[in-house]
Amino acid sequence: MAQITDKTREEVKEVVLDFFAEECEMEIDEISEDSSIIGDLDGDSLMFLELIEIFKKRFNLNIELKIIGKFAVKNPVQTVGELIDMQLLIIEHENNILNL
Amino acid sequence: MNTAFIFPAFIADYTEKEVDFLVRNGIDINVYIKNVSGVLELDLPLFSYNSIEYKQDELLSQIIAYLFACAISDALRSQSIKPDFVSGYSMGIYAALYAAKSVTIEDGANLIVNAFKIVEEVTKTGEYGMAAVIGLSVDDIVQLISANKLDAEIININNKHSIVIAGVKKHIKLFLILAQKEGAMSVSELTVNTPYHSKYLMNYSKKFENFVQSVDINKAEIPIISTYNQRLCISSEDIKLDLVHNLTEKIHWHKTMQKLIELDASCFYECGAGKDLTKIARFIDGDYKIKSIYKL
Numbered sequence: 001m002a003q004i005t006d007k008t009r010e011e012v013k014e015v016v017l018d019f020f021a022e023e024c025e026m027e028i029d030e031i032s033e034d035s036s037i038i039g040d041l042d043g044d045s046l047m048f049l050e051l052i053e054i055f056k057k058r059f060n061l062n063i064e065l066k067i068i069g070k071f072a073v074k075n076p077v078q079t080v081g082e083l084i085d086m087q088l089l090i091i092e093h094e095n096n097i098l099n100l
Numbered sequence: 101m102n103t104a105f106i107f108p109a110f111i112a113d114y115t116e117k118e119v120d121f122l123v124r125n126g127i128d129i130n131v132y133i134k135n136v137s138g139v140l141e142l143d144l145p146l147f148s149y150n151s152i153e154y155k156q157d158e159l160l161s162q163i164i165a166y167l168f169a170c171a172i173s174d175a176l177r178s179q180s181i182k183p184d185f186v187s188g189y190s191m192g193i194y195a196a197l198y199a200a201k202s203v204t205i206e207d208g209a210n211l212i213v214n215a216f217k218i219v220e221e222v223t224k225t226g227e228y229g230m231a232a233v234i235g236l237s238v239d240d241i242v243q244l245i246s247a248n249k250l251d252a253e254i255i256n257i258n259n260k261h262s263i264v265i266a267g268v269k270k271h272i273k274l275f276l277i278l279a280q281k282e283g284a285m286s287v288s289e290l291t292v293n294t295p296y297h298s299k300y301l302m303n304y305s306k307k308f309e310n311f312v313q314s315v316d317i318n319k320a321e322i323p324i325i326s327t328y329n330q331r332l333c334i335s336s337e338d339i340k341l342d343l344v345h346n347l348t349e350k351i352h353w354h355k356t357m358q359k360l361i362e363l364d365a366s367c368f369y370e371c372g373a374g375k376d377l378t379k380i381a382r383f384i385d386g387d388y389k390i391k392s393i394y395k396l
Contacts, residue, residue, distance in 0.1 A: 069285045073280055
């Protein structure tokens with residue numbers, strides 16, 4: 001289990017905002033934690049998967065996509081802030097996320 | 101460095117920049133609609149982003165996707181952007197043929213209408229459907245279908261995380277529930293009643309082949325990459341065979357993109373409304389860029 005610090009949260013937030021800014025061709029300051037992933041950013045599940053892969057490499061995570069999928073179905077995210085929180089949970093708990 | 105034009109099958113969502121793009125290039129989509137209306141003897145409505153007919157009717161949705169694809173290809177060519185290769189995703193094959201100068205715009209539309217009519221008795225039953233699954237592997241899906249004795253099959257692999265299935269509609273619906281339980285990141289039933297690229301259309305293969313033989317299909321000026329076997333189709337005979345395969349056999353978009361990348365295609369233009377192929381390319385590795393017209 002990884003320890004989540006303020007620094008980790010900042011790092012995850014930066015990666016997520018950079019990702020959406022590039023994908024959506026927007027300025028980072030146009031995206032906030034309240035931005036709706038679907039409504040404001042035209043996000044989709046493939047984007048979500050790509051973010052998971054980015055964090056998987058960055059934090060050397062041992063995760064199975066199917067486990068994340070099961071967790072995401074029970075805990076759907078709608079905003080960028082919620083997505084950041086979910087990524088932090090994935091980093092912290094990896095394949096144990098379903099036990100939360 | 102080569103350029104490829106790729107053509108989508110349907111339009112999931114308009115970016116609502118398509119008409120502006122065409123107008124800037126001196127093209128009116130409604131002129132294309134009127135031209136094929138006369139030839140097909142179909143009363144095609146004029147286009148607007150709110151046109152319900154083009155969203156709800158399976159045949160009309162294919163025709164409008166085709167006409168946008170042809171118009172966008174024409175617009176790119178008017179900017180002196182020419183492809184070295186073309187390929188059409190599913191029913192996007194007809195626009196690929198047009199872009200390769202293998203068929204006229206009218207003959208391409210005629211092929212769409214006749215393919216649709218030939219399999220219409222299957223469509224009309226309302227018993228078949230298709231679905232997209234994101235986040236499960238091929239093995240997971242095969243196992244789910246087999247373990248639950250579902251009358252369905254994988255008919256296309258978009259990329260390593262996105263797979264399309266076709267089958268008996270009630271089994272497709274059950275599959276979607278099971279897939280989510282298994283851990284699929286998302287599942288969606290496609291708004292079609294025709295199980296394209298599947299064994300359920302095999303009985304119509306000969307009939308469509310006979311029709312295809314009657315159509316004036318020329319040697320392609322630009323190689324067409326088959327989504328069925330990834331071969332380069334240039335001769336009229338190869339193209340005709342590929343048209344039949346495209347309707348009734350499984351396709352593999354991931355391999356098709358890989359083939360194009362192997363052929364040194366590094367600049368792709370998504371010639372169609374929306375940005376579905378750009379989205380699908382997310383998990384197709386390679387050193388390339390896809391340009392959607394909404395960004396041009």
